[in-house]
Amino acid sequence: MPRSGELVQWNNKGGFGFVRDAAGNDFYVHISKLAEGQTRPRIGDRLSYDVASGRNGRPAAINVAVAVAAPLPERSMADIKRPSGAVSRYKVGLRTAAATMMTLLILLAIGTDRAPVWLGGTYALMGAASALLYRFDKLYALSGRWRVSELNLHVVDFCFGIIGGLAAQEVYRHKTVKPRFVATTWAIALLHVIGLAALAMGWVSVALP
Missing domain, CATH: 2.40.50.140 (Nucleic acid-binding proteins)
Structure with a gap:
């Protein structure tokens, strides 16, 4: 028995x-x-x-x-967003700075007719998708359900979702500790910063309609 x-x-x-x-x-x-x-x-x-x-x-x-099953602790997204003393303010600032820099580079490239408007729309759309994935993954982690795979998060970030991904990491205090994940995120961010800077400065061009 x-x-x-x-x-x-x-x-x-x-x-x-x-x-x-x-x-x-x-x-x-x-x-x-x-x-x-x-x-x-x-x-x-x-x-x-x-x-x-x-x-x-x-x-x-x-x-x-x-x-x-033991009852789950009642937590809301407000709890998730609340700053924690264990999170480095310096690291959080880097994510904000990187996302802001990429946004400004996109606006500069479009404003100087060095990049098409659809490029900004693509970054906005994919950024929103990436932010939602991070949100769902955080909620799934809190409830003990299956998680969004790290590969999927990286793929969406790479495919123009990096601005939303960095913003979500800061807002939800999520995926900011694991060294391999953090290193891959920053590698993707650096790649996009270099590409957008090259567009904004006119070093490379994208065919405009």
Whole structure:
């Protein structure tokens, strides 16, 4: 007969934790022992499970399923946007500066007839799409649902959505820590800054209708 207990510890990155039964006994839980179709548990979830011998002969939970999910903390987009002391103001400023610089370069290139108006419209449209993807990814992260893939975020940013992507990273305080993701974002931003600067200065040209 399956046992019942509360998940009292959980390492989401490592995929392991401990479930505690009514008698106060803790059993090791590994993500590989979740029943088919189960999502990652969260601390506070009531789990049903069987007990078997695990590593070193110690009892561990198997066939783990979430019987009663712990309530999600009530968070709104206002909470997401609220500045955090853990976020560097300097880094946030760089994102704002880069997005503003690209916007000004687009306006300069269009204003001097060195770039077509549709180019600005493309940046605006794709920027809005990128911002929405970051928003959805942040909300999905908070609710524990499937995330927007990092590849998709980068592809949309590369395809003229970088201004909206940088703005969304700042507003939602999202995707600003992981080194590889941050490095790729700045590489895309640098590529667009160089390209727009070349257009604005007349070093390259785009055929106008």
